[in-house]
Amino acid sequence: MQKQQDKTLSKILAVVNQKGGVGKTTTCVNLAASLVANGCRVLLVDMDPQGNATMGSGVNKNALEVSNYQVLTAGLPPDQAIVKTSSGFDLLPGNSDLSAAEVELLALEGRELRLRRALQLCVTNYDYIVIDCPPSLNMLTVNALCGADGVLIPMQCEYYALEGLSALIDTVNQIQRTANPKLKIEGILRTMYDPRNSLTGEVSAQLTEYFGDRLYHTCIPRNVRLAEAPSFGLPALAYDKHSKGAIAYLALAGEITRRKVESAENADEHKVAQVS
Secondary structure, eight states: OHHHHHTSOOEEEEEOOSSSSSSHHHHHHHHHHHHHHTTOOEEEEEOOTTOHHHHHTTOOGGGOSSOHHHHHHHOOOGGGTOEEOTTSOEEEOOOTHHHHHHHHHTTSTTGGGHHHHHHTTTGGGOSEEEEEOOSSOSHHHHHHHHHOSEEEEEEOSSHHHHHHHHHHHHHHHHHHHHTOTTOEEEEEEEEEEOTTSHHHHHHHHHHHHHHGGGEEEEEEEOOHHHHHGGGGTOOHHHHOTTSHHHHHHHHHHHHHHHHHHHHHHHHHHHHHHHHO
């Protein structure tokens, strides 16, 4: 797998949904660990003042001397704040200081590009950078969208989830037009998936019709182990590698890496066709 990754550029994914409780942080931590298991070099960036991705990665958010706050507001090089995790991925941690950063960024020049500029200093060290965003479309989320290549949207298959999705897509399109032309929706991930629920099937059908191949084949099931793992500061893969949740995120990581390689190969073919 590592040989495949070496031939492609780094991919920066912002995991975004302004609705809380849809599994953003669970997805970030478990996807990071699963990508590592697939042989990738991964950085997880915590942009949420709650610091749940930091704690879920086994790092005490309350004991941090430096964090993403200094990176965003003071221009601290990210490698001075990045920490190693026991699960093999690197972490740019965050905590409640990010609440102050959201306010302070408003007074800074190029405020929406602070994360992008920071990640440019370390992007070549990683195959994937995964950004955990807060459950709101604020300046921290805007920074993530301006710094990302793609948007991964985790969502439950319920009516109100679809209702909020249109507002998020509008925001992504606006960022694409004004600040980050390369930004695109990488994929829609169905989380807390229960195939026994009739609404789940109806919403899945609507998502398939609207998003087509941007809807990941992988679905993340409701799983007790996924819910338990964060309290131990571990991804599900380390907590219980045989659990349905851990297996599902491994499948998602495989799907994402395959898409990345296929995209690179298609781009190469397009270049060859242009030359010939």
